[in-house]
Amino acid sequence: MVGFKLRVISPEKVLLEAEVASAIFPGEDGFFGILPRHAPMVSLTASNLLTAKLSDGGDVDLLIHDGFAEIRDNVLTVLTRSAEKASDVDLERARSAAERARKRIRANKAEYDYARAVSSLRRALAREKYGNRS
Template sequence: MKTFNVNIVTPDGPVLDTTVELLSARAQSGDLGIMAGHVPMVAPLQIGVVRLVTGGKQSELVAISGGFLEVRPDQVTILAQAAEKGENIDLSRAQEAQRRAEQRLQDNQDNVDFKRAELALKRAINRINASQGNL
């Protein structure tokens, strides 16, 4: 199967530079599957897990917190606000972030920014899913 290069970059620097057969990601318009030779495009990404496939098997999961995906026939670049390889995620820290976000959402205080708490909860769940291999 043909391969293509994938780069995932954040403001803090590169997170991943590899060659894969298939990439799947969640765009604002829905799930995308990208293979070598895909039509060029740019798409905004949601908070989600980027799944990379090499040799017919899932090779890597990367938790991203939104951003943009640019597709060229032999190259995919993801510019993410934050990205972390599933294998590098501190699961206990992500679970604690989930607990804190859920607590904020349950509090009925006027000073709680619910949108911000919802996004924190989505990011925490996303990191947990990437670390455990859940999609």
């Protein structure tokens, strides 16, 4: 099967490097579907689920949180602030984080705090939605 390489990288480590048949990742303005020999592109990513079909037939689900994606020379590279397996999400912690972020948004103090709270809320909502997914 013809595929392409998927690399997911955080500041700390390479989280995934695999040969895949297809991938769907969350862009700032919606989801992008990637197949082998995709045209080169760069996009901002959003906090949401990245899914990939491995060349051997398995599946990968990763929650990624803000960053960039580049497809070039049959390699999709996702540089993300952080990422985690959907199955590793602590749902109770995600719910608590979402509630804290909502409170900070309602308080609407400094613009910087508001932007951080919105980003935190997006991460928490993605974790709630896709957490414990196998």
